[in-house]
Amino acid sequence: MTQLTSDKPAEEVSVGGSAPIILAIPYTLMVTVGAFLIGFVIAIPLMFMRGSKFVPFRLVAQGFIDIARGIPPIVWLFFIYFGLPGIGVLLDPLEAAIIGLGIISAGYLAEIFRGGLVAVHKGQFEASHALGLGGWTMFTKVIAPQALRAMLPGLATYFIGLVKDSSIASVIGVTEMVFAASTYARRSPEGILLFFIAAIVYMALSIPMGLAARGMEARMRKAGAR
């Protein structure tokens, strides 16, 4: 890991000197997108297992989801970053943060996916069967598009929440925005300004995302109504 911030003198800090925060934005986005993608991939089998008629599958999936969501992100990150080396698994802070938040995301996304699937009317499944559609065609052409529409608000809200949660990666030394800000805050009283800048950047990232998601939702609703 390259340290983006720690070797710069504190005197450079001012409202205009927001360079450390700007330089740290890619790390914030890397943690967020990486964790979301890992969560997305794991959540799909989890969702099917959670809805399975085979009880052990259902119990394992439910257990995974509960544990993933029930333990605070910071504890997950410490467990992975400080704990796993004890059994020979060494990860750098960025990898540990992406994997840790990815596990948590899988738990939340599996529930969002399931909610989306439950929202699709039973008649849609019956109609697909009546039309003789195969399982894959039924899923990709009939069920998934409708489920996606139902789960989009949940996905968008979760993603925006994850942007904020990525700040927790700072505790294991990922040089994202909060790490950059706290490095300065510990050195100089003016460093506090960087937290305000970081907060503004978080809001500047999440507000357009929220608006885009709302726009996409409205478009999908219109397409569905046609």
Add this chain to the structure above:
Amino acid sequence: MTNMFQFWAGIFPKLFGGLIVSLELTALSLLIGLPLGLLLALGVSSRFKPLSWLSIALVEIGRGAPALVVLYVVYFGLPALHWSPTAFLCAVIGLTYTTAAYAGEYLRGGLRSVNAGTIEAGQALALTNADLLRFVIIPQGLRVAIPSLMGLAIQIFQATSLTYSITVSELTANAYSISNQTFRALETFALAGLMYAAITIPASWVTRQVERRMSLGQ
């Protein structure tokens, strides 16, 4: 395996002490944050525009900024204003603000969901605005917001783990210091994680039941 359980038995008292601190932080933040959240919800809906804008800004900043940033701002910011409260008090202030911001949004949603007919009925009975709010709107709105507020309580309990970073000796901080002393991070954080889960999983289950019952009632 036996070795691990012996180790867990040895570190349990210190972790449990930390868990109590986490629960205290949660209780204080909710106790102060929920009434403040109600004030924010009423402020957002106020006809007096400056109050409404201020409340909206407080809610949006509290929900938009990560809780960790809020804690850091309190912890590093207050000394700059020549007041240096203890780390625990900083944690209570930071978490209370986050609680109030989220509660404000949930309660506003709850208050807005109150049926216009019941409000009209209250008016027809010549209730004053204050009585209408106290006896009709708040009790009904609160009922709708309860599942979200229970979810918020779980979220705040989890967020107490962040106060480790401003040196509060709660569960995560105690686990961290034990793992530094014993070099057994895997087992230490596993037990700490299970202790958090022992609170959050049953609490989430109860929240889901309440949510289900509420949706049946509507």
